[in-house]
Amino acid sequence: MASSTLDPRVAAQMAVFRRGTVDLIEAPELEARIASSLATGKPLRVKFGMDPTSADLHVGHAVQLLKLRAIQELGHQIVLIVGDATAMVGDPSGRNKLRPPLSRADIDKNLATYVDQAGKVLDMSRTEVRRNSEWFDAMRFEDVLRLLGRATVARMLERDTFEKRMAEREPIGVHELLYPLMQGWDSVMIRCDLELGGTDQLFNLLRGRDLQAQEGQVGQVCFTMPLVNGGDGRKMSKSYGNAIGFLEPPFDMFQKVVKTVPDTALADWFLLLTRVPEAEVAALLAGDHRAAQLRLAREITGFFHGPAGATSARDEYERRARGEGPGDVEERRWPAEHAGKALPLANLLAAVKLANTNSDARRLVQQNAVKVNGLVVADPVAAYSEADLPLLVQTGKARFARIVR
């Protein structure tokens, strides 16, 4: 496809667009647009839509944002569409259930945090942010009907998520059929050159391309990035509890990356979530996977917390790996209500919240999961009193506390 006469500057940009990308519809069109952008000095308008349905971004979102950042550095214009109007519909992509629409108040509340967190990756000062209520609120009912006339029911229903829901007799709100059209209309309104989305977004992205063509514009180029999975193999999502959030402290982030990424996904994570050159990634993967995993964790943690944060996270991680426990053990006070009394170990654990209940604590002790001052104690009624303080207590591999007076 890339002809031998392809301008090297165009080729270089194409490489950025291509890294980790799944769909690119169509590559030759993109080459042409890049070439013309270079010739005229006019940046491409690159659209990315976000639903302000949740305030907290996680590593899964970072895949797209990092791509946008790279594109931004090429000098193109990122247009972030805040889907405040579409959020009230709810994107049916990947959903098997009708989801409740959000109120305007919810949306406004999420928006600030949302944009703020995206700013950890994107240069927001160079990003155009548009709310799609800007044009949707201005539409009259006849405008809506005209837009709806642009698509057929069969075309909408052929979508896999709708097909599945029909088959499973799950409800599909009529309003949900509108979502792809609304998203597509955004592209028309901002005269979009290309739009990025997750692989689950391809259908929606293509609606934009079609609508633009129908409106006399050149249809946008569409490209998609993979969705990353959490440690449990499911799509990373806050509601599944498998997400690594942008705002997590360095150690947590580092540790979660190590624990989350299966060996089979290492290559993808490097490709999608770091800027380590592809050749270097290949070399890393040819070596010790353990080392590659730690490197990945450093790269990701470093991106969000800087080199110092990444280093401290790694040090902490290694300290724990050596079995030394956390560098800085949380202190808990001897429970005031038991001042001056001896307590059975199980009750002590529950009292300082190292276990949920006395019964829970008792079980842990009986399973050899509890260490006091580094030694396993298997007797749940072993008595401790304030004279024994301070006590370093550990339940399981990761929960530590120092009990003090």
Place this chain on the structure above:
RNA sequence: GGGGAGAUUCCGGAGCGGCCAAACGGGCCAGACUGUAAAUCUGGUGGCUCAGCCUUCGGCGGUUCGAAUCCGCCUCUCCCCA
């Protein structure tokens, strides 16, 4: 509007008068193994003053020596037909 099915411990889902704190699977916790991974194996998974006791099976009331299991009412879900 009419007809039917059902609500059980974190989830799914058995149980249909005593042997039920309630099978089984998932999840989760812990132990072994390990790369604090994955996979695997083992144990655990209502509470407590823990070889025993106490409180649970949508809610309220009833039958019974005894109810998650039977009866009545209530609340909420789902399905089919229109």
